[in-house]
Amino acid sequence: MATVSGAAVVLVLALAVPAAQAAEEQPLWEVGAGIAALSFPAYRGSDQTTNFLMPIPYFTYHGKILKADRHGLRGQLFGSDRLELTVSAALSPPATSDEIAARAGMPDLAATFEIGPELDVTLWRSENRARSVKLLLPLRAAYTLERSPRSIGWVAHPKLNLDVTDVPGLPGWKFGLLAGPLFGDQRQHAYFYSVEPQYATATRPAYAAQSGYAGMQVLASASKRFRKTWIGAFVRYDNLAGARFEDSPLVRSQNYLAGGVAVSWIFGESSTRVRADE
Numbered sequence: 001m002a003t004v005s006g007a008a009v010v011l012v013l014a015l016a017v018p019a020a021q022a023a024e025e026q027p028l029w030e031v032g033a034g035i036a037a038l039s040f041p042a043y044r045g046s047d048q049t050t051n052f053l054m055p056i057p058y059f060t061y062h063g064k065i066l067k068a069d070r071h072g073l074r075g076q077l078f079g080s081d082r083l084e085l086t087v088s089a090a091l092s093p094p095a096t097s098d099e100i101a102a103r104a105g106m107p108d109l110a111a112t113f114e115i116g117p118e119l120d121v122t123l124w125r126s127e128n129r130a131r132s133v134k135l136l137l138p139l140r141a142a143y144t145l146e147r148s149p150r151s152i153g154w155v156a157h158p159k160l161n162l163d164v165t166d167v168p169g170l171p172g173w174k175f176g177l178l179a180g181p182l183f184g185d186q187r188q189h190a191y192f193y194s195v196e197p198q199y200a201t202a203t204r205p206a207y208a209a210q211s212g213y214a215g216m217q218v219l220a221s222a223s224k225r226f227r228k229t230w231i232g233a234f235v236r237y238d239n240l241a242g243a244r245f246e247d248s249p250l251v252r253s254q255n256y257l258a259g260g261v262a263v264s265w266i267f268g269e270s271s272t273r274v275r276a277d278e
Contacts (some may be wrong), residue, residue, distance in 0.1 A: 005008040027269040032058035034230070034264030042100045043119035043192055044215070045111065045240055047252035050095075058230065058264035084120040088138060089113070102250050106199045109192065114155060116140035123160075132156045135159075136180075142188060153187030155215075156176075182214040189214065191247035204249045212244035228266050 038052040094111040097103035118138035125132040136159050142152045159180025167173055189209035200206040216239045223232035238253040240246055 007060065025273040026060075028061065028272040028274050030058070030060045030127050030266050030269040032230075032264050032266035032268070034259055034262055035056055036262035038258075038260035039254055040258045041253070042095050043250075044238055045193070045245075045248070045251035045253060046100060046102065048100055048102075050258075056262060056264065059265060067160070082122045086118050086120070087115065088118045088140070089115045102204070102252055105201075106195070110144040110146045112142050112152065113149075114140035114142045115146050116154075128166070131164050132162070134161045134163075136161050136178075151187065152191040153185040153189075155188055156183040157181075159217075172226075173221040173222060173224045177219070178221075179218040181216050184211060184214050189245050193248040195249060207248050207250075209245045209248060213242060214245070215240040217241040228263045230266065231262070233259070233261040 034056050036052070036054055037054045038054075040050050040052070042048045042050050090113070092112045092114075095103075095109040097106045097108050103109075116139045118136065121135040121137070123133045123135055136157075138158075139154065139156050141154055143149050144152060157180060159178050162177040164175045165173075167175060186209065189211060193207070193209040195204055195207040197206045217236065219234055219236040221232065221234040223230065236258045238256055239259070240251060242250075245251060246254065
């Protein structure tokens, strides 16, 4: 899945923007740059780990319609005190099959791009807005990023999101916990987990992936903004037990951890201040 199998880029972008202070004035925009160290499987279900050390952008924008913050880059179509409808997008990096034993001799996995609506529902929020529980409901169409892009189906990832920004004894730290199931249609699962007959071997039989449940994902994160520096870290647990493609010969591991740390330096900001309220 685009935001899952190649989650490195998506999660770097999530790390490279700050957890905004609740309901306070902030610069309209900020820019900076940093570096991130990440460790991920080559794709969900792979038994091979890919390590990244890469530069990352730091960018926040708190416009009335366009927003870029720790929830990613999105366009707000509708918003109220408890309900928000946005258009969101995501990217994932490519994976070279020559470097993945399970996919040896198969076509490479191209980088992918996703876009679609997301409905965010605030289920609970403390009076000072420092703690909240939200239900996030994204639905995205996925496409390959190559010379001739093609559609590779749909991805849904309903999840509960807990944000805490007032932990006693840890001023300025932001903590988040996100958990939920993943679902994909047949084209999405086929892109990552099907084995066409011409690529079958004695140890990799032909396989046709089906649509449906794609496992569970839990992600915990922490971040802190200093005057001109931002640091963040996350750890993610994936479980593929019961996934519709669980018996694919390309699934070599049903449980794994992924994680990363990042640091960014902010070198520019807008003189215009706006009220930023997540």
